[in-house]
Amino acid sequence: MADASEIMTVPARRGRAQRLTKGQAIKIINVSGTQVCDTWAFNAEDLREFMSMEHMRPTLGTIFPRQGHHLITNRRRPILLFETDTSPGIHDTLIAACDDYRYGLLGCTTYHDNCTDNLAAGMRQIGLTPPETPSPLNLWMNIPVDPEGKTAWGEPVSKPGDYVVLRAEMDCIVALSACPQDILPINGANRQITDIQYQVLA
Amino acid sequence: MADASEIMTVPARRGRAQRLTKGQAIKIINVSGTQVCDTWAFNAEDLREFMSMEHMRPTLGTIFPRQGHHLITNRRRPILLFETDTSPGIHDTLIAACDDYRYGLLGCTTYHDNCTDNLAAGMRQIGLTPPETPSPLNLWMNIPVDPEGKTAWGEPVSKPGDYVVLRAEMDCIVALSACPQDILPINGANRQITDIQYQVLA
Numbered sequence: 001m002a003d004a005s006e007i008m009t010v011p012a013r014r015g016r017a018q019r020l021t022k023g024q025a026i027k028i029i030n031v032s033g034t035q036v037c038d039t040w041a042f043n044a045e046d047l048r049e050f051m052s053m054e055h056m057r058p059t060l061g062t063i064f065p066r067q068g069h070h071l072i073t074n075r076r077r078p079i080l081l082f083e084t085d086t087s088p089g090i091h092d093t094l095i096a097a098c099d100d101y102r103y104g105l106l107g108c109t110t111y112h113d114n115c116t117d118n119l120a121a122g123m124r125q126i127g128l129t130p131p132e133t134p135s136p137l138n139l140w141m142n143i144p145v146d147p148e149g150k151t152a153w154g155e156p157v158s159k160p161g162d163y164v165v166l167r168a169e170m171d172c173i174v175a176l177s178a179c180p181q182d183i184l185p186i187n188g189a190n191r192q193i194t195d196i197q198y199q200v201l202a
Numbered sequence: 203m204a205d206a207s208e209i210m211t212v213p214a215r216r217g218r219a220q221r222l223t224k225g226q227a228i229k230i231i232n233v234s235g236t237q238v239c240d241t242w243a244f245n246a247e248d249l250r251e252f253m254s255m256e257h258m259r260p261t262l263g264t265i266f267p268r269q270g271h272h273l274i275t276n277r278r279r280p281i282l283l284f285e286t287d288t289s290p291g292i293h294d295t296l297i298a299a300c301d302d303y304r305y306g307l308l309g310c311t312t313y314h315d316n317c318t319d320n321l322a323a324g325m326r327q328i329g330l331t332p333p334e335t336p337s338p339l340n341l342w343m344n345i346p347v348d349p350e351g352k353t354a355w356g357e358p359v360s361k362p363g364d365y366v367v368l369r370a371e372m373d374c375i376v377a378l379s380a381c382p383q384d385i386l387p388i389n390g391a392n393r394q395i396t397d398i399q400y401q402v403l404a
Contacts, residue, residue: 029209029267049315052298053256054255054256054296054298054337055295055298057296057297057298057353058298058304059307061352061353061354062351062353063296063347063351063353064350064351069204069336072337074298075303076301076303076304076306076307077303079289094255094256094259094265094296095256095259096256096258096259096260096276097259097354099278101278101279102276104278105261105278131334132333132334133276135256135337143252144273145265145277145347145351147349148264148266149266149347150263151260151263151264152263168204
């Protein structure tokens, strides 16, 4: 687990989870600038309460959360404040975590690393089991939506070293996955999966 | 439970659930034309597999499912074919089922009927418990999304008697809630909550 100043790594294609006490924050760093980071948050007192994209959208009135927004749970309470964002602010709330079923449909015939399993593995490392796989906040994932509602698989518009700071509004567990999607261009045209770094801030 | 020809009612503000065998279909009728119907589907063999908006969007490539689309589960399999739609095709996949927390935030100080509890009650009537509250397919709910991603609370554009037909692609349970939202205008400017009807088709 990270001290307040230590820089931690979510290795490329892997997941990690981090406890935050209310008032602490997590700085999540897009080292390469092209890496999507699937992000979840669970109430530390009751994992059945978690950050929920479908509950957040009606509260925020947008599909694109931005700096200054309170990110809310399936019980409609703020869990994280989106405090800082050095990137242009393109993040996704529409797309499920990838999973082995998805890679099967994309043509993979053997197991492919995936964010759903990374969430479970990251939580397990700190002795926890997620009650389900909530739809994640996909940091830096660029899913444009056209006026007819059609979605596309964009490349991140962030630059190397861009970061976000999410501040805990309750004691919580934040889980991160350095998304292993290397078939679609969501992690850049080169489809190179890279590390994410994070740091706990007081 | 409905025979193949009997017309069943989901009373205004309430929920019902219906078993379908693979190949059967459910015709869901917007009697008033202004009533939103939150809709879920669960694999009858394993309720942990269910129709999932966040898994459906990347497969369909749109936030607006339309006639002809295969609606898919959190295991990326078709569960319902969106076979017929007599309405202009405006349905929502973005907004969570309403719940008592939501009505509290909207100013209610006592219990308010809600789609989350209606799902549980409808399933309980046929002896089942949903494993969680998936984000629903909100039939006839009109949530416009502007080019910046901002959402609005529109009124239904459907007319009295409009219906959809959803055909089961696996044995499943379909749950319906005649959404009791009477504070926002999603069930029409008059905020009048009305019955939904349904019929099982061979």
